Amino acid sequence: MTDAEKVDRLLAILERTGLGWIATQLREHIRTGRTMIRVEPVLKGEAVFIGDTHDIDEVDQLPPRASLEAVRDALSVVTVDLAAMEAEVNGFFSARVAGFQGIAFEAEPMDEAKPFRVAPPDPDREGHRENVRVALSKLVEPGGTTSGA
């Protein structure tokens, strides 16, 4: 499945499951060609459905509410869980490595993965994470969803 196909599938799922507001914003990013770093992984569909791309097919076949819950869970992993892991990793190693300047991931020459860095700790993000948790939990509550943007 190409990135474009993943995006199309993801957008279709979002629209069908009451998360059309996200789909609309993503489409706008695509249409204008603006690089929005924070939503780029979502655009690729990979960060929302980490792992086997068949996950997208499976979610696609779920009934609407279950599909919505799957999207909610996926967003929770890529926002709340990863941010919390990053904070823990930063805290753990900064306490043990003298002059710690961060963690870098570098690809071997034959590895097509892209390098990245774990960002420095940001104390504001714990508050953001809690807000995301609350908002995500409300998404699947009765009356907590919208019919799309």
Added chain:
Amino acid sequence: MALEDDLLAEIQNNLGAAIPVAGGTATAAWDLFEVYLLALVVRAAEVEGATVSFENVDGSTPTTLVFRTSPGQIWSTQNPYSHVVLQFPGKDALEGHIGLRVAGKSKVLHEFDVCVLRRSEAVIARAQRVPPRSSKVVIGVECKLYTTPLKLGLAREFIGLKTDVSASGMFFVTNTFSASVDQLLTARVPHWDQNVTPAAAKDVERFRNSCQTVFKKYKAR
């Protein structure tokens, strides 16, 4: 502000740092999960009395820890890859790596997402440019970061991997949960952990305790 606007704002606030600045692939998420689990393994060693230090492949001391984005050879100097050195009193030192190719019983190379092995083996492997042997691995962790329940095939693959490696502690660790995976691994392997994320303190502690048990046995040998 509507719930949806709040959520989008908060997601954007979080995604900015947790997800790669460039590239934007899920690889970064996997990498982060591996390093997170390495930190838990190192913490388990500390609790069991190990002193911890850090080293690069060239022997220098890092201030920026550099890890691989996918498993590679222990002697690779393409980048200044870092590893952790764990020293238990009176015992041979151990090294903790991210993404290492290790030779199984069949001599076939297997990929260990997190690997703690005897330092003596690591030193020889680097000097002779050969992959370390799985019999010298103390802890090997297969890391699975998913947003949906794991498929049974992943557990089957791990069971197959385990038959060709003689590491003392082979772990299958995931951030998600699957009842069928749970059932299969319970019947076939000693070490597996699901739901391991910072929010799941009980599951994190269980994984760390399992690692501690492996280190306890290493110290007793």
